[in-house]
Amino acid sequence: MLDARVCDLLNNQVNKELYSAYLYLDFSIFYADNGLDGFANWYMIQAQEERDHAMLFLQYMQNNGCSVNLEVIDKPDKTLSAIDDPLKEGLTHERYVTDLIHAIYDAANDVKDFRTMQFLDWFVKEQGEEETNAEGLIKKFELFGDDPKSLYMLDKELGERVYSAPSLKL
Ligand code: FEO
DSSP, X not given: OOOHHHHHHHHHHHHXXXXXXXXXXXXXXXXXXXXXXXXXXXXHHHHHHHHHHHHHHHHHHHHTTOOXXXXXXXXXXXXXXXTTHHHHHHHHHHHHHHHHHHHHHHHHHHTTOHHHHHHHHHHHHHHHHHHXXXXXXXXXXXXXXXXXXXXXXXXXXXXXXXXXXXXXXX
């Protein structure tokens, strides 16, 4: 049985990961509506990954005696008008999620919950990758977004992303 505060934070993280999936689904819809199907594909797969993250937290809680209480998932509330708005909002959001993961890590550390810290190690690394990916998308858009031919090629590249299941197994 894990510490009650650690369980609460893990439970909250299930909700935040599902919100992330919802947010990226919204980004995907925005790009599909604007004729950028490759960007839409990239965020559709990102949404799937976020759902996977939620399931990993949920399963870890169940494996360790925390009760799971599903809460209301907030409506995606980012204002999307310029083509690169989702890219910028995505980076801001990933930095926020990194802070949440670190806060759970801190709480686990406070009670010497080494099992949860080890479980979270995968997410600490994953967040580093997600922030790097989000920064990379912004950089590419800054370089190529203004030129229609280059934007077309970038959209094609993002359209080639395929889903793969998370490497973390519980
Ligand atoms: Fe599950 Fe993008 O953090």
